[in-house]
Amino acid sequence: MQQENPHITFITPGAPVATATHGGRAKCLQRLVRLDLPVPPTVALSFDEVHRIASGQMPDMADLLAPLDVAHLLCVRPSSEDPDWGGPGAVLNIGMNDQRYAELCERIGETAARSIYARFIQSYSINVARLDPDMFDDLDMDDPEICQQALEAYEDEAEEAFPQDPAVQLSGVLRSMARAWEGTSARLLRQAKGAPADAGLGLVVQEMALGLGHGECGSGVLQLVNSTTGMPQITGRYLSQSQGRDALRSGAEALFLEKDPRGSSLEEKAPEAFEDLKVHAALMREKLREEMQIEFTIENGAVHILDGVRVQRSSRAAVRIAVQLAKDGIIPKQEAVMRVEPRALNELLHRQVDPEAERDVIGTGVAASPGAATGRIVFSAAEAQASAARSEACVLVRRETTPEDIRGMHAASAVLTERGGITSHAAVIGRGLGLPCVVGASSIRFQMRKKMLIAPDGRQFREGDVITIDGSEGEILAGAPDMVEAALDDAFQTLMAWADDERDIGVRANADTPADAKTARNFMAQGIGLCRTEHMFFEPGRLTVMREMIFADAPEDRRSALEQLLPMQRADFIELFRIMQGQPVCIRLFDPPLHEFLPTDRSGLRDLAEALNLPLSDVTRRVEALGEYNPMLGMRGVRLGITVPEIYDMQARAIFEATIEASRDGDAVVPEIMIPLVSAKREVELVKTRVDAVAAAVRTEQGEDFDYRLGVMVETPRAALRAEDIAPHCHFFSFGTNDLTQMTYGLSRDDAGRFMSAYVHQGVYPEDPFHTLDADGVGELLLLGAERGRDAQPDLTLSVCGEHGGSPESIAFCRKAGMDYVSCSPFRVPVARLAAAQLSIQDKVG
Structure with missing residues (x-):
């Protein structure tokens, strides 16, 4: 075999081995060889070679085995491009036969040799010959005659003698593992983990370090961090007289690694080997730029490194590991930011x-x-x-x-x-x-x-x-x-600070209450991008007053009821402004249809009639009269503000009076007032005229001046298409992508869940458009609205305030569309901050 052979390659520092052609395990082993670590001699088979083996084209076994010592047993391990994609299980002790058994009895003792041979027969029978595992149920693995019994059981079941030639055994193992990878169930399983349908498998053939015998022998795993917290901590297990990952087996009488009051440790039993392992792990961390788990074997006190894999970690640990690697100068801060999956932050926040x-x-x-x-x-x-x-x-x-x-x-x-x-x-x-x-x-x-x-x-x-x-x-x-429990520790705060240094798009929060605003502030939101004022009316003391207003027939009566709500709304806004001191607050005027504030069941109607001192029949008739066939497309939003203008008048007054009050003991407040569900220029003109009039009245009454910004929530297709008409009357556009998606698709966002999974599964939609912004359809409306709006009003502020604002994929679209900021639920703010930073870093590095 030529060392330069790209398909059957003896792993040396300069051998042609790559993750994309031979898999991650093979490439990692080459890196360990380059670090001069004690890695047993290893041959790597490429994806193409394994595919040929699966189709029946076997390599020249003499050529494959040439660089390996025939005196050693072999093991074969899978090497997929991504370790998370899995693969067939490793097969150990290949080459074990009657002759080798006799030799090992002399060298390491009959008990250890018998254990190796019996386990290999069992493994080969099940994984290669595909025999029934039950055939070993009645055999006692500690019986002195176990090897002979296992060989007889194999011969009875397979109707042929157990293969004694190491090359034949290795051929069988390679063929079995290759075909297992290309089987239908294995393919579907790895596709579920995100692997492409044609993902390849490499295999590594490695000389065995036995882990059984005289002196201190055994196997185990070691890592330098805790997988749950990411804190520095030597963790792992070691089991004397064992192979592979036996130490991690449930019920195994494994030793601790460091000295531990709970039991014996490797540090006490083999201090030199333990010290070597720590040095090797630290070197791997520095040179491979990652926290690694070492799989090792000790043979008569000497350490052998069989494999190195990226430490499995929780989201909390992933953040701390990335941050610590950057603090130690092993990776740059930008890479630390890139290493944490934005959605993984949800595990830290909840x-x-x-x-x-x-x-x-x-x-x-x-x-x-x-x-x-x-x-x-x-x-x-x-x-x-x-x-x-x-x-x-x-x-x-x-x-x-x-x-x-x-x-x-x-x-x-x-x-x-x-x-x-x-x-x-x-x-x-x-x-x-x-x-x-x-x-x-x-x-x-x-x-x-x-x-x-x-x-x-x-x-x-x-x-x-x-x-x-x-x-x-x-x-x-x-x-x-x-x-x-949730864990927002110092590592999280550090990572988010680094992310904020990199991102180039603002992130605000959707917050309806003071509690929401405090959460947003804690998560470092750059203001409130959407405050839905209607949620403030559902407090028990306010709901009755709101219902009185709804039942009022004359404007004077409505104003009288709303005057009771005015101080409550004003107090809400004062608290919001004070919590977000120095940060912008965008307040959406009343949006939902009035029927949402009315009861629907008999007992609720009776309670309402009693509260309003009206006959039950009158209340029932009025509630029925306010009903609509399609209320989400009915009299709501700006339509309600124009037909029942007293509501918006009250809200504008509450906002302006709160602005003056909150500005007295802090930074000047510049509220942003947003008109919902706009579809025509004239709607904005009518509302703007009344809001301006209320502002002038408040200035006169209070004797104090203030500024405010007026904008619209673009959530109807017509508003996006006619943006050049609307923009001259506005300071900002905020795209409400929840309703815009609903109206563009003609989907009810409350009912789409009944069939959406079937649609996505059958490829009708690539993703749920309410979950990930539809860049082709809804996105085109955003682009049109943004372009036409800025053509008419060059300094127009643009944002997205629908739930898409917290989606990493949607943030990518918003950056390209020229949005100034996105706004999302408070608990999604860190996700958005990190996703925006990663997109910015990707652009910088190309």
């Missing part, structure tokens, strides 16, 4: 189900808001509030949530709904509150009258039963599995 915990899944739905929480089932917002008053965690279960459920959502630990998609009411509010949420859980039967959930397997869960909502995975679990 409690999660412990990865090691057992999961009793009773149903699935759309993973609408990340994190996990456990609580007792409740079926109404009132019950959730009562549960919170008793300090009992609860899960609010609804067919779908409405604005009336807001207080119940605040009180609950998690939310579960039967209907809805990624931008439904429960999903949007859940993300804003940092509340774990699963929506569209149609696999579970919701029996609201009986206050019962029925799982697909028939199990019943009633009010008061404990369940867990995993909003990261979209799963509903029975009981209370162990949790991992």
Whole structure:
């Protein structure tokens, strides 16, 4: 075999080995050889060679074995391009036969030799000859005659003698592993992990360091950090008289590595070998620029490095590892920022189900808001509030949530709904509150009258039963599995500071309440990009007044009711301005249809009639009259502001009076007022005229001046298409991509979840357009709106304030479209900050 052979290559420092052709394991072994580490001689087979083996074209075995010492047993390990894609299991002790057994009995003792031979027969039978594993069930692996018994069992089952030629054994192993990789089930499994359908497999053939014999022998793994926290800590296991990864086997009597009061350690048993391992690990960390796990064997006190793999890590550990590598000067800060997956930050920001915990899944739905929480089932917002008053965690279960459920959502630990998609009411509010949420859980039967959930397997869960909502995975679990707490430590703060140094697009938060604003401020949002004022009206003391306004017939009566709401709104805005002192706050004027503030059930109507001192029949008729066939396309947003102008007048006055008050004890506040659901220039003109009039009146009454900015929420296709007409009247456009997607597609964002998974699975849409911005369709409207708006108003500020603002893929589009900032739920702000930084770094390095 030629050393330069690109397909069957003896691994030397200069051999033609690459991750893209031979896999990550082969390339890592070459790097370890270059570091002059004690790696056993190894031959690497390329993806192409393994593919030929799978098709029946075997290599010249004498040529393959030429650089390896025939006195050593061999092992074969898989080498895929990405270790996460998996591969067939390693096969050890190839070359073991009757002759080698006799030799090893002399050299390392009969017990160790017998163990090696028996294990190889068993492994070869199952993995290569594909014999029934049950054939070994009745054999005692400690029996002195086990080898003979295993050979006889093989011959009976295979109807041929066990192969004694090492070359024949190796051929069988290579063929078996190659064909296993190209099998249908293996291909589907790795595709589920993100591998391309044609992903290749390399194989490495390595001389064995036995790990059994006289003196101190064994095998184990070692790493220099804790996989969960990322903190410096020598972790791993070592097992005397063992091979491969036996030390990690459940129930193995493995030793600790460092001295430990709980038991014996490798440091005590073989101090020189332990010291060598630490030195090797530190060198690998520095030269490979990564935290690595060493797989090693000790043979008569001498260390052999069999493999090095990237340390498995939690998201919390990934952040700390990247930051520490940068602080130690091993990688630059920009690379540390690039090494952390933005969505992985969700695990740091929210409690999660412990990865090691057992999961009793009773149903699935759309993973609408990340994190996990456990609580007792409740079926109404009132019950959730009562549960919170008793300090009992609860899960609010609804067919779908409405604005009336807001207080119940605040009180609950998690939310579960039967209907809805990624931008439904429960999903949007859940993300804003940092509340774990699963929506569209149609696999579970919701029996609201009986206050019962029925799982697909028939199990019943009633009010008061404990369940867990995993909003990261979209799963509903029975009981209370162990949790991992959120962790925003110093490493997280450092990484985010480095990210902010790199990004070139602003990140604001959607925040409706002071609590939301505080969360946004804690996550370093650059202001509030969307404050939905209607959520402020659902407080118990305000809802009745709001209903009085709705039932008023004359403008004077409406104004009288709204005067009661004015001081409440003003107090809300003062608190928001003070929390976000020095940062912009964009307030969207009242948007939803009025019917959302009215009850729908008989008891609610009766309570309302009593509160308003009106006959039940009058209240029922008025509620029915306010109903609309399609309320989301009816009298809402700017249409309501024009037909019932007293609402916007009150809100404008509350904003301006709060501006003056908040500016007295801090930086001058410049509020941004946003008109929702605009589709025509005249709508903006009418609202702007009234807002300007209110501003002039407040200036006169207060004797103080102030500035404000007026803009529109571009969420109808016509607004984007006619942006040049609208822009001259505005300071900013904020694209509301939730409704814009809904209207562009003609999809209900609350109902699309019922069929969206089928659409994505069958390739109708590449992704759920409510989850990832549709760059081709909706994106074209954004580009048109941005271009035409800035043509008419060059200094027009542009942003996206829909839920897409927190999606890394959507942020990439927003940067290219020239948006000044994106706005997203408070708990998605760190995700957006990191994603924006990575996009900027990618552009800089090309």
